[in-house]
Amino acid sequence: MTFTLEAVVAARGVDVSLSLGAAETLAVLGPNGAGKSTLLSVTAGLLRPDMGRAEVDDRILFELGPGRNTWSAPHRRGTALLAQEPLLFPHLTALENVAFGPRSAGVAKAQARATARHWLAEADASELAGRRPGELSGGQAQRVAVARALAADPELLLLDEPMAALDVHAAPLLRRLLKRVLAGRRAIIVTHDVLDAYMLADRVIVMEDGRITEEGPTREVLQRPRSRFAAGLAGLNLVAGTVTPAGLRTAGGQEFAGRHEDPPVPGQSGVAAFPPSAVSVFLSEAHGSPRNAFPVTVTDLEPHGDQIRVRAGELSADVTPAAAADLGLAPGVRVFFVVKAAAVSIYPA
Amino acid sequence: MNYRRAGAYSGIPRWALAMAAAGALFVLLPLAAMVARVNWPDFIPLVTSEASLTALGLSLRTAAASTVLCVLLGVPLALVLARGDFPGQRLLRSFVLLPLVLPPVVGGIALLYTFGRQGLLGRSLEVAGIQIAFSTTAVVLAQTFVALPFLVVSLEGALRSAGSRYEAVAATLGARPSTVLRRVTVPLVLPGLASGAVLSFARSLGEFGATLTFAGSLQGVTRTLPLEIYLQRETDADAAVALSLLLVAVAVVVVGLSYRGPAPVGGRAGSRPGASSGTGSPHARPADMRRAS
Numbered sequence: 001m002t003f004t005l006e007a008v009v010a011a012r013g014v015d016v017s018l019s020l021g022a023a024e025t026l027a028v029l030g031p032n033g034a035g036k037s038t039l040l041s042v043t044a045g046l047l048r049p050d051m052g053r054a055e056v057d058d059r060i061l062f063e064l065g066p067g068r069n070t071w072s073a074p075h076r077r078g079t080a081l082l083a084q085e086p087l088l089f090p091h092l093t094a095l096e097n098v099a100f101g102p103r104s105a106g107v108a109k110a111q112a113r114a115t116a117r118h119w120l121a122e123a124d125a126s127e128l129a130g131r132r133p134g135e136l137s138g139g140q141a142q143r144v145a146v147a148r149a150l151a152a153d154p155e156l157l158l159l160d161e162p163m164a165a166l167d168v169h170a171a172p173l174l175r176r177l178l179k180r181v182l183a184g185r186r187a188i189i190v191t192h193d194v195l196d197a198y199m200l201a202d203r204v205i206v207m208e209d210g211r212i213t214e215e216g217p218t219r220e221v222l223q224r225p226r227s228r229f230a231a232g233l234a235g236l237n238l239v240a241g242t243v244t245p246a247g248l249r250t251a252g253g254q255e256f257a258g259r260h261e262d263p264p265v266p267g268q269s270g271v272a273a274f275p276p277s278a279v280s281v282f283l284s285e286a287h288g289s290p291r292n293a294f295p296v297t298v299t300d301l302e303p304h305g306d307q308i309r310v311r312a313g314e315l316s317a318d319v320t321p322a323a324a325a326d327l328g329l330a331p332g333v334r335v336f337f338v339v340k341a342a343a344v345s346i347y348p349a
Numbered sequence: 350m351n352y353r354r355a356g357a358y359s360g361i362p363r364w365a366l367a368m369a370a371a372g373a374l375f376v377l378l379p380l381a382a383m384v385a386r387v388n389w390p391d392f393i394p395l396v397t398s399e400a401s402l403t404a405l406g407l408s409l410r411t412a413a414a415s416t417v418l419c420v421l422l423g424v425p426l427a428l429v430l431a432r433g434d435f436p437g438q439r440l441l442r443s444f445v446l447l448p449l450v451l452p453p454v455v456g457g458i459a460l461l462y463t464f465g466r467q468g469l470l471g472r473s474l475e476v477a478g479i480q481i482a483f484s485t486t487a488v489v490l491a492q493t494f495v496a497l498p499f500l501v502v503s504l505e506g507a508l509r510s511a512g513s514r515y516e517a518v519a520a521t522l523g524a525r526p527s528t529v530l531r532r533v534t535v536p537l538v539l540p541g542l543a544s545g546a547v548l549s550f551a552r553s554l555g556e557f558g559a560t561l562t563f564a565g566s567l568q569g570v571t572r573t574l575p576l577e578i579y580l581q582r583e584t585d586a587d588a589a590v591a592l593s594l595l596l597v598a599v600a601v602v603v604v605g606l607s608y609r610g611p612a613p614v615g616g617r618a619g620s621r622p623g624a625s626s627g628t629g630s631p632h633a634r635p636a637d638m639r640r641a642s
Contacts, residue, residue, distance in 0.1 A: 104524035
């Protein structure tokens with residue numbers, strides 16, 4: 001009872017392979033242009049890959065390649081798509097929109113409406129039944145769109161950044177709704193919000209440049225990120241290099257002393273991860289207890305809660321506004337980032 | 350665009366207003382000149398003569414039939430041109446739009462060599478006992494030939510600006526392509542379809558050259574109102590003017606009614622369908638046609 005997908009879309013540089021359990025929700029994370037939406041389009045049948053194969057519960061969705069040419073149309077796939085924008089049909093009421101899926105499947109009008117009412121209720125949108133999409137707020141429309149997707153009884157629900165177009169008040173409401181309806185349901189959710197992955201997904205994959213760069217249970221990926229993108233989502237600095245007995249050596253020769261999460265295997269490639277809050281900023285190299293100090297050039301300063309986040313290339317440090325003023329921090333200033341060895345965790349990549 | 354609020358910035362240059370006034374006059378002045386020539390005491394008898402009523406009835410019936418034919422043929426054509434992706438698509442569009450720039454007489458000759466007794470298809474049809482040239486069917490075909498591009502252009506524009514995102518969602522919800530067309534695409538482009546149909550009807554109503562060439566001028570069979578007007582002009586100028594006014598009145602009523610008709614139902618994503626405007630959106634079409642021809 002699984003969904004598997006392998007697909008190559010040469011024009012977009014996408015080459016992915018993934019599988020999904022019967023009641024599993026998978027979050028697809030990654031920067032813009034990584035091919036996340038392409039993955040959904042291929043699955044839904046809206047984009048034909050150059051090569052690949054997908055099946056859901058032993059039913060083949062497509063199989064393309066040398067000598068194989070099976071392609072089932074979007075309406076035969078059972079993969080309802082919920083996009084960033086609700087895309088409710090403007091000429092139909094909310095109820096008729098939700099009844100669209102059942103009606104298309106050949107269900108009688110009265111019964112389709114009953115099904116629609118059920119899913120509108122599930123989506124906390126019963127009171128919107130008689131309204132036209134033009135009379136709904138963004139959050140209300142997206143709730144109706146969720147009900148519409150669920151009413152189609154999809155075997156696989158595809159969500160393409162469903163919260164991205166919502167304002168800060170509507171997004172949490174929809175996220176709670178999705179958490180409830182996605183429980184026990186097979187779904188793929190594309191997002192660039194770590195909170196979505198955390199709340200909604202059992203497992204995450206990280207896509208960068210059309211490839212899957214990281215994959216695993218949500219907790220594990222966020223606690224021990226191996227890709228720079230996942231580290232950014234988890235709010236961690238990430239340095240890649242080679243594992244040494246004392247820590248890690250970067251390709252540039254910088255030594256990081258740290259705490260090995262696993263028994264170290266020197267020579268293996270690994271990463272050092274540490275939070276920006278553990279990084280102190282000095283104008284000169286400081287010596288003391290086991291510390292890592294390395295010279296950097298400040299590239300940006302930005303507010304981060306009640307702290308100021310000091311960015312230096314790929315690394316960042318959090319300092320208080322007072323400290324930033326004392327140090328005279330500004331883009332272009334050369335400083336030392338110092339982090340205690342105990343705050344650096346090192347694990348194989 | 351929907352509401353003309355007093356004092357709102359319009360952005361129309363002064364000289365454009367003057368030119369627009371000249372343009373409006375250019376259209377209205379000849380109509381006024383014609384109205385001034387109408388023989389009012391005899392107007393009613395002139396337009397209710399048997400020949401006039403027969404011609405008017407024939408015109409309305411054939412124009413209605415060719416509008417239906419335009420919708421049946423034009424909707425799939427516009428769909429294929431707007432959404433399809435195949436070699437020769439641009440060429441096909443050029444040919445479909447050709448009647449817009451072709452003199453109608455040329456269209457009539459072409460039809461004659463297709464459906465005429467000695468024509469490409471005519472010979473086979475003749476064998477089957479069907480004769481098309483110089484019949485009412487020929488009138489409908491001639492009108493459809495010249496009016497079809499109006500529907501295709503207007504609908505293709507509407508389809509393009511509507512995009513196909515709603516259709517993609519509908520498909521993932523399990524709707525077959527025919528269901529998507531019927532329940533999503535057509536309702537979304539209904540304003541474009543309606544104005545295309547009205548333009549086709551108006552063009553059919555005014556069709557003269559192709560009809561005369563391909564269908565002839567038999568009273569009650571192929572002599573439509575424009576042909577009747579042309580014929581009367583030779584003998585009875587008063588009757589010609591009166592009938593011209595009648596044709597203008599019919600055209601104004603049809604176009605006026607239809608443009609006020611259906612409100613634009615969310616032709617574009619995110620537009621509020623509730624905000625209906627007084628008129629449809631006829632402004633887009635002349636530009637489309639110029640591009641097309």
